[in-house]
Amino acid sequence: xxxxxxxxxxxxxxxxxxxxxxAVNDVSFDILPSELFGLIGPNGAGKTTCFNMIxxxxxxxxGEIRFQGSSIIGLRPSLIAARGIARTFQNIRLFGALxxxxxxxxxxxxxxxxxxxxxxxxxxSAIKETSQFASAAMALLEMFDLADLADTRSADLPYGKQxxxxxxxxxxxxxRLLLLDEPAAGMNPQESExxxxxxxxxxxxxxxxILLIEHDMKVVMxxxxxxxxxxxxxxxxxGPPEKIRNDPKVIEAYLGEPV
Amino acid sequence: MPLxxxxxxxxxxxxxxxxxxxxxxxxxxxxxxxxFQFAAVPHMGIYDKRxxxxxxxxxxxxxxxxxxNGVTGQFSMGHAGFYMIGAYTGAKLTTTFYDRxxxxxxxxxxxxxxxxxxxxxxxxxxxxLPSLRLRGDYLAIVTLGFGEILRVVVNNQxxxxxxxxGLNLGxxxxxxxxxxxxxxxxxxxxVFLVITIAICRNLLKTAHxxxxxxxxxxxxxxxxxxxxxxxxxVTAFVIGAALAGIAGVLMAHYxxxxxxxxxxxxxxxxxxxxxVMGGTGSITGAALAGISLKLLExxxxxxxxxxxxxxxxxxxxxxxxAAVLKRGGLGRVLNAPALAVVRIVIAExxxxxxxxxxxxxxxxxxSIVFKVAASLVxxxxxxxxxxxxNVRKALPTFGYLVTCVAVVLLISxxxxxxxxxxxxxxxxxxxxxxxxxxxxxxxxxxxxxxxMLVRSQGLFGHHEFSWSFLGRxxxxxxxxxxxxx
Ligand SMILES: Nc1ncnc2c1ncn2[C@@H]1O[C@H](COP(=O)(O)OP(=O)(O)OP(=O)(O)O)[C@@H](O)[C@H]1O
Ligand SMILES: [Mg+2]
Numbered sequence: 104x105x106x107x108x109x110x111x112x113x114x115x116x117x118x119x120x121x122x123x124x125x126a127v128n129d130v131s132f133d134i135l136p137s138e139l140f141g142l143i144g145p146n147g148a149g150k151t152t153c154f155n156m157i158x159x160x161x162x163x164x165x166g167e168i169r170f171q172g173s174s175i176i177g178l179r180p181s182l183i184a185a186r187g188i189a190r191t192f193q194n195i196r197l198f199g200a201l202x203x204x205x206x207x208x209x210x211x212x213x214x215x216x217x218x219x220x221x222x223x224x225x226x227x228s229a230i231k232e233t234s235q236f237a238s239a240a241m242a243l244l245e246m247f248d249l250a251d252l253a254d255t256r257s258a259d260l261p262y263g264k265q266x267x268x269x270x271x272x273x274x275x276x277x278x279r280l281l282l283l284d285e286p287a288a289g290m291n292p293q294e295s296e297x298x299x300x301x302x303x304x305x306x307x308x309x310x311x312x313i314l315l316i317e318h319d320m321k322v323v324m325x326x327x328x329x330x331x332x333x334x335x336x337x338x339x340x341x342g343p344p345e346k347i348r349n350d351p352k353v354i355e356a357y358l359g360e361p362v
Numbered sequence: 363m364p365l366x367x368x369x370x371x372x373x374x375x376x377x378x379x380x381x382x383x384x385x386x387x388x389x390x391x392x393x394x395x396x397x398f399q400f401a402a403v404p405h406m407g408i409y410d411k412r413x414x415x416x417x418x419x420x421x422x423x424x425x426x427x428x429x430x431n432g433v434t435g436q437f438s439m440g441h442a443g444f445y446m447i448g449a450y451t452g453a454k455l456t457t458t459f460y461d462r463x464x465x466x467x468x469x470x471x472x473x474x475x476x477x478x479x480x481x482x483x484x485x486x487x488x489x490x491l492p493s494l495r496l497r498g499d500y501l502a503i504v505t506l507g508f509g510e511i512l513r514v515v516v517n518n519q520x521x522x523x524x525x526x527x528g529l530n531l532g533x534x535x536x537x538x539x540x541x542x543x544x545x546x547x548x549x550x551x552x553v554f555l556v557i558t559i560a561i562c563r564n565l566l567k568t569a570h571x572x573x574x575x576x577x578x579x580x581x582x583x584x585x586x587x588x589x590x591x592x593x594x595x596v597t598a599f600v601i602g603a604a605l606a607g608i609a610g611v612l613m614a615h616y617x618x619x620x621x622x623x624x625x626x627x628x629x630x631x632x633x634x635x636x637x638v639m640g641g642t643g644s645i646t647g648a649a650l651a652g653i654s655l656k657l658l659e660x661x662x663x664x665x666x667x668x669x670x671x672x673x674x675x676x677x678x679x680x681x682x683x684a685a686v687l688k689r690g691g692l693g694r695v696l697n698a699p700a701l702a703v704v705r706i707v708i709a710e711x712x713x714x715x716x717x718x719x720x721x722x723x724x725x726x727x728x729s730i731v732f733k734v735a736a737s738l739v740x741x742x743x744x745x746x747x748x749x750x751x752n753v754r755k756a757l758p759t760f761g762y763l764v765t766c767v768a769v770v771l772l773i774s775x776x777x778x779x780x781x782x783x784x785x786x787x788x789x790x791x792x793x794x795x796x797x798x799x800x801x802x803x804x805x806x807x808x809x810x811x812x813x814m815l816v817r818s819q820g821l822f823g824h825h826e827f828s829w830s831f832l833g834r835x836x837x838x839x840x841x842x843x844x845x846x847x
Contacts, residue, residue: 158586184588192586198579200643200824201572209576212569213588219597222570223561225384233568276588 109172111136111312112157112188112280117166119156126152128336129166134280137310139303141327143317145356148333150316151193154282157314158190159183171279185213187279191269191286193316199258203249203268206257207240208233210275240275247271247301263294267301274305281305281313287322295319299326320357324348332356391556399549406730411548413660413731415616418551419609421652422558424636425645426605429562431634432642433571434598435578436493440505441633443512444603446625447485448478448610450516450531453620456543467545475611482607483600490599494592497581509630517622536619546615554612555649558605562645563826574598575643632659635810639820647822654735659806661732709748716740 110133117130127149134140142150155161157168159180168175175183189210198206215236221229244250247267252260257268266286273281286302287295303326305311317323323330324344332340332347334356340347347353403411427441452474463470485508492504519533531537565571576584577591585591614620636655640647720740724733 160582160586179590179592180585181588181590184586189588190586192583196580196583196586198576198583200579201575205572205575208569209572209584209589210587212573215569217568217570219565219570222568223565223601225564225567229568229570236569272587 108135110134110169111171112314113167113169114153114157115167115169117153117156117168118164119152119161120164125336127156127163127333130331130333130336130338131166132331132338132341134312134314136312137306138312138329139306139327140312140314141317141323141330142314142333143320143323143330144333147335149336150333151284152336153333154190154284154316157183157282158188184276184278187277188282189273189276189278189280190282191266191273191284193284193288195262195265195269197257197265197269197272199256201257202253203244203255203257203260204237204240204253206268206272207243207275208236210272211236211239213276240271243271243274263290263298266290267298270302274311279312281311282316283313284316285318286315287317287319295322302326395549395552395556398552403548410729410731413657413729415548415551415613416660417653417656417731418548418555419613420633420636420656421649422551422555422609423606423633424640424648424652425555425558425562426602426609427633428637428640428643428645428648429565429574429605430598430602431637432640432644432648433562433566433578434574434595436490436595436598437498437502438489438505438599438602439502439627439630439634440489440507440509441602441606442625442627442629443489443505443509444482444485444606445610445613445629446509446512446516446620446622447603448482448607449614449620449625450537450610451478451481451607452611453537453539453614454529454531456615457537457539460540460543471545471550471611471615474615475608478607478611479604480607482610483604485607486599486601486603487596489603490596493595493599506627506630509625510627513622513625532621534622536621538619539614544615544618546612551612551616554608559645559649561601561605566645566826578643632656639810639814641820641822641824643824644820644822644826646826647820650822651820654739657732657735661728661735662806713740713744716743 112134114133115131117127118125119127130149130153132140142153144150152161156163157175159175159178159182163176170183170186170188175186175188178186198209201209215232217226217229217232241250241253244253247270249264249268249271252264257265260268266289270281270283270286273283283302287298290298299322302313302315306313315323315327324347327344329343330341330347331338332350332353334352339352339356340350342350406414423441423445427438430436430438430441455474455477456470460470465473489505489508493501496504516531517534519531565574573584573589574594576587576589577594581591632655633652636651637648639655640649640651717740720733720736723736
């Protein structure tokens with residue numbers, strides 16, 4: 104049944120060169136709707152670079168990225184976000200001086216209908232819309248256990264909560280595809296486990312399609328249904344966790360770590 | 363409790379008593395404007411009026427620059443350029459068409475304002491484009507260049523019919539406008555200042571404003587969140603420039619002439635200083651800093667009129683008291699009730715001394731505007747000292763700040779002349795007979811340095827002044843405020 108579904112994101116022979124360095128080399132994979140997809144690999148394998156190409160930060164040297172059937176290469180990041188791809192960053196990028204709630208409201212701003220003029224004159228339509236964004240944002244904050252911190256400056260949050268807030272902000276754009284770049288990095292095992300449960304919940308309850316970069320193989324194996332492994336920019340394995348676990352190339356790339 | 367906090371947060375973005383607040387505010391402002399126009403202005407001298415007008419013009423310029431620099435985070439140093447374009451467009455339109463038009467004065471002014479705003483907005487669009495590629499210091503240099511190029515070009519124009527399109531802008535002399543074209547009024551400039559503040563405040567109350575702020579905070583993240591940063595950055599430039607252009611038109615029609623010397627780099631620098639001092643991103647902070655810095659700059663011209671020696675002692679004592687009040691190192695020595703008493707005594711004593719200084723000021727020859735401003739500063743200090751504890755900590759410690767600045771101003775004059783009498787320095791500098799007013803920029807700069815040292819985030823930081831804030835500072839303690847604190 105799943106095999107017949109059309110992929111929401113399909114990546115074909117994606118390649119990017121930075122001068123002499125081939126950071127991503129001929130990578131292809133498809134993500135189906137409501138799939139929890141893992142992208143793993145050692146340091147410098149090119150995972151973040153893949154995200155940057157999908158979200159329009161870098162333009163690939165060769166290859167194709169199709170989102171819901173149409174190519175998104177060459178679109179600016181904000182347009183790609185408008186099409187329905189949201190992301191988080193490996194090195195957290197919050198709007199530090201804004202409050203937790205305001206951060207999430209900015210996420211919803213994509214769906215605005217009011218014009219700048221309405222906002223400058225503070226017409227009732229602008230207020231109404233902003234308050235709608237605020238309620239939607241509050242609902243998301245409840246979901247990520249951040250509601251009681253709504254008024255805190257986001258830069259003042261502890262590290263783990265900042266990561267959660269970044270996911271909440273990405274979710275506020277109501278994405279069709281959510282890209283998470285090492286969301287559990289720097290968290291303690293308990294926080295990390297909680298987060299992974301929440302991520303799984305996003306998928307199970309809301310059917311959210313998620314592409315997840317994760318360093319910790321055990322974590323990825325636990326939640327993802329399908330995994331792509333990169334090493335030095337090249338794709339060395341692809342498939343369900345059981346297959347990846349026993350793949351000799353993967354074991355070698357991770358220096359023989361038992362996974 | 364989390365739910366309560368959530369409800370409180372929610373209120374900020376909902377209409378609530380919105381219309382009531384808006385109508386009351388407008389009525390209050392109109393009332394103040396009328397009272398001022400009919401009760402105060404007739405009694406004011408030309409100099410007093412000019413002071414007030416330039417203070418308000420600079421306040422609105424600072425607020426409009428704040429939209430670019432503070433809110434959107436694009437470091438622009440060319441704001442004098444937009445101001446200049448507005449002024450010259452307005453002046454040229456009026457000199458060319460004034461005799462021929464049949465409109466009443468206010469209608470003509472409105473038309474010219476539109477002209478100036480459009481020209482400046484266009485310039486803002488052009489200057490905003492580099493902001494797409496340049497950031498921080500680089501953008502600052504480009505915008506600085508823009509402002510200077512404009513001024514230098516006009517300054518070197520010979521005028522006459524040989525110039526491009528026969529466009530005579532008066533060159534380094536003034537472009538004199540026809541008799542009877544001084545149609546701008548203090549009240550207009552006041553209304554414009556209020557409108558400027560209102561537009562920016564409105565913007566920041568909505569999601570649109572947050573979009574501008576998000577660009578300042580993190581451009582990459584803003585773009586990834588679906589905000590077209592290009593569009594918003596250029597928009598900030600366009601709105602900021604248009605507002606500056608209107609200020610230019612109004613000022614030109616008050617002065618009756620425009621000259622390139624009014625739009626030097628100094629103006630841009632002063633405006634950037636105002637934005638930083640007010641607290642980057644704070645609209646009300648920029649407005650307050652605009653008015654007070656302009657008045658401070660002007661009042662320093664009359665420094666010799668202040669009977670400095672009489673005030674010395676008072677100032678020194680005041681600053682010491684204020685310092686003790688702020689740092690509160692007494693906490694280790696005294697127990698809580700004693701400390702509270704000491705603090706109250708010190709606060710009231712400090713206020714008394716500031717009051718004495720203001721009282722002295724009223725007996726000098728200085729403009730009534732300075733006297734009123736100083737009195738307002740006193741009131742500000744009094745309010746800040748009596749605000750609730752948690753608010754007082756968040757507030758700029760006005761008294762401390764003001765006394766610091768005052769002490770520098772007062773002490774440095776005799777100090778400078780004393781230094782100058784030192785044999786070594788006399789040899790170094792040679793014989794000069796400078797007066798206090800000659801070094802007023804040095805005082806001004808010193809005052810800025812001190813303010814920055816005392817409060818580096820500017821007067822207001824990222825905060826805004828609002829009526830509800832005032833209410834929260836002095837009103838009854840409510841549970842929710844306590845909970846969120
Ligand atoms: N803009 C760039 N210019 C030049 N080289 C780059 C650029 N961006 C990434 N690279 C290089 O591409 C390679 C892949 O980097 P990338 O950040 O994608 O790795 P990663 O898989 O995310 O690693 P990590 O687990 O450390 O996050 C690295 O060698 C990096 O130095
Ligand atoms: Mg990475």
